[in-house]
Amino acid sequence: MKSALFTTALVLATSAWPALSAAQSSAIRTEVVAKGLENPWAMAFIGEGRVLVTERPGTMRVVGADGRVSEPLAGVPPVVAQGQGGLLDLITDRDFARNRTVYFCYAEPAASGSANSTAMASAVLSADARSLEQVRVIFSQKPKYSSRLHFGCRIAQAADGSLFLALGDRFQRMADAQTLDNHHGKVVRVKPDGSPHTDNPFVNRAGALPEIWSIGHRNPQGATLGPDGQLWELEHGPQGGDEINRIEPGKNYGWPVITYGESYGGGAIGEGITTKPGLEQPLHQWTPSIAPSGMAFVSSERYGKDWVGNLLVGSLKFRYLARLTLDGTRVVKEERLLPDLNQRVRDVRQGPDGFIYLLTDARNGELLRLLPR
Template sequence: MPPTPAAAQAPSTSGADPQPDILVKGLEHPWGLTFIDAQRLLISERPGRLRVVTLQGQVGPAIAGLPPIHAAGQGGLLDVLADSQFASNRMIYFCYTEPAAEGNVYSTALACAQLSEDARRLDKVQVLFSQKPKVYGTAHFGCRIVESPDGKLFLTLGDRYHRMQDAQTLDNHLGKLVRIHKDGSIPLDNPLVAQKGAMKEIWSWGHRNVQGAAWSPDGALWTVEHGPQGGDELNRPQSGKNYGWPVITYAEQYGGGPIGQGLQARAGMEQPVYQWTPSMAPSGMAFVTSARYGPAWQGSLLVGALKFRYLARLELQGGKVVREEKLLQHLNERIRAVRQGPDGLIYLLTDSADGMLLRLKPR
């Protein structure tokens, strides 16, 4: 069993809370951010806008060229990621809620595009992946993008809320983590490539709604996902592994009562590294690799909390969480995205109709 939050919240020795600088206000439900150079970043707004923002607080106009996006409920334009070779190819990746050509059904899609030299439009837009099936509803899209050190793309996908049982079947992309090449093709070493009837993009399954993903300094992928009324999870998704939802969970039904048979463990299903009960609603995560915040922070994992409105700093030892420190509670802001910048500082997005870009000052 993973440590409970109460067991991991011993007093931290890291000192006073870091204070945030407010770089930009007035963003409408910002969701993702990615640096394109040392002074500029792209920020997505869930209603369907992508903007260039500078560290001096300048906000550019909405960038032209996005594909059709269905912005409703939890859906819209979600994560954005600059390619690791952006300086030479100007390529970005973004994920969003893709409407069907006909009917009120939607799914998560991942696209690539080239940002024009003046950063005002997207060229060569190409959809690399489209979640199947498209279903009715505006919840649980997942939609975090990570580029692995070997240049593959990982995309998190939600179970679409009312289709949670599909997270355990392999003939669909609901409740899955997928892995593709940058051209949209399927890596031959994906775990289900040879399995008849399975979606070949799948890397791991049994997920609910993964809204945070980050690559660790030691070369592992980590994710965080929402549980219903408890059971938010921190995982290290591995190839071909089943993470249990909705068969096993530390959560309960909204309003009370067990989910399924009320199991917390079953053979062949993975346990989370850590879990939060009650739910803090994790979204966005980043490892601190710089020395800007002192030795106590190096190697820490930062996770945003939407429901309880704080930034969690998790201290790790041997792949386990040994302490959780709650930061920025005084802001009373939903932390949507977390990223370490080229300068080694931590940048955050707050999720509201008047959202902010924040930069954490070193202590």
């Protein structure tokens, strides 16, 4: 398989490329790093110019420095690859260079029957990067439910090593997002061994699951830490009302009590309201929906200083990359990049070389690098 070289030498060579001026900030192009990925969902950078990629059908592969795609890694647990389920998000541990630990989440089947839920596992990537070792399920969403929809499944790791996992409401169980006795429609926070963090907001509340960090979410499709270290999350709304939220402990983000969306086919959801005391408003929302997926803050000056601090979000529905300019936590401008991409953008990450990388969601999906013209 041929693709553009993804080597350390290239990184060094491109370090001399001029940064984009403000007037040129939209002058970007895509370069194909690798092709032939089957519905890729998430990526993580593992050193030496290599990228670890999950594929929704249940495989994990390494894209080499030369763009070649490896055979599937051994050790991936069974996944429910139906509907929106499968092998989904992936991150490397903050100390990956030393411990080679990765975290990934997926649709986990029940021991028997058709029920399933989102689970998160830890594993050690073997020295030859051909298998996962010491695989351990550290979190499993409760309760399991028979559904092909709304798994959520985005991971972010805090500075203290704890893990945030954003979980979907499982669609028909949307009312669960407002109660504390389940993990549906929640963001949870656990330690790397899977135990609840001791300062989680509901850890001492009777009847509440101790892993819960926030409630009132629908179908999270992006999670990342902001420049201030706080968790940001984005989620799909129902036919409108896709949201970006800055997640704070114990807060209620409203679903399904308030939403800017409506029922599929038309009609109000619940009371048909967009605000209610005690429920958080999104920092930004899209109506009509763009089906956002993947999000990354830009800290690199590869694309010009005016990009630093911007938030990038992929669109599955309209097949572009959204560049959001922020004033603090307020979105003051949105620019639609790559209007001719014509591919569903599933994941967005900034690489260790300072460039932005995208995964496109297709049976013959691609890993792309954004370059200044």
